[in-house]
Amino acid sequence: MDRAGAAARGVLLYDGACGVCARWVPAWAPTLARIGLGVAPLQASWVAERTHLGADALLRDVRLLFSDGSQLAGPDVYRYVMRRLWWAYPVYLLASAPGLRRLFDRAYRAFADRRLGISHTCGLRPPAD
Numbered sequence: 245m246d247r248a249g250a251a252a253r254g255v256l257l258y259d260g261a262c263g264v265c266a267r268w269v270p271a272w273a274p275t276l277a278r279i280g281l282g283v284a285p286l287q288a289s290w291v292a293e294r295t296h297l298g299a300d301a302l303l304r305d306v307r308l309l310f311s312d313g314s315q316l317a318g319p320d321v322y323r324y325v326m327r328r329l330w331w332a333y334p335v336y337l338l339a340s341a342p343g344l345r346r347l348f349d350r351a352y353r354a355f356a357d358r359r360l361g362i363s364h365t366c367g368l369r370p371p372a373d
Contacts, residue, residue, distance in 0.1 A: 253280030254310040256321065257295075259303055260285025262359045263368030269306075270371075279328045281308070305356060319352040
């Protein structure tokens with residue numbers, strides 16, 4: 245695990261090949277650190293070993309890998325984070341409400357399945373290492 249996430253409660257794992265993801269998630273790293281989360285790309289060498297997932301499954305969704313080895317994926321990661329940020333808590337309530345939860349999950353899936361195309365169309369390339 246990288247040093248940023250070593251002492252954290254967990255690590256938020258994002259697609260480092262996605263221009264939107266690779267710019268958005270690291271920009272939120274200081275906020276995530278305040279709730280005990282580090283950040284790392286899904287492509288980091290240690291991630292597949294710790295998650296026990298193949299490349300296709302691993303790169304399908306944003307993931308939250310907790311220090312005990314448990315995981316959350318997809319829209320549940322967003323709900324986890326929003327629930328712990330006082331200013332995002334109202335959005336968490338909406339994203340968790342019956343009916344709206346399904347809408348939130350569908351919106352997440354629509355973006356996640358198209359993120360690379362969206363990044364390309366918007367001219368967002370991942371930052372150079």
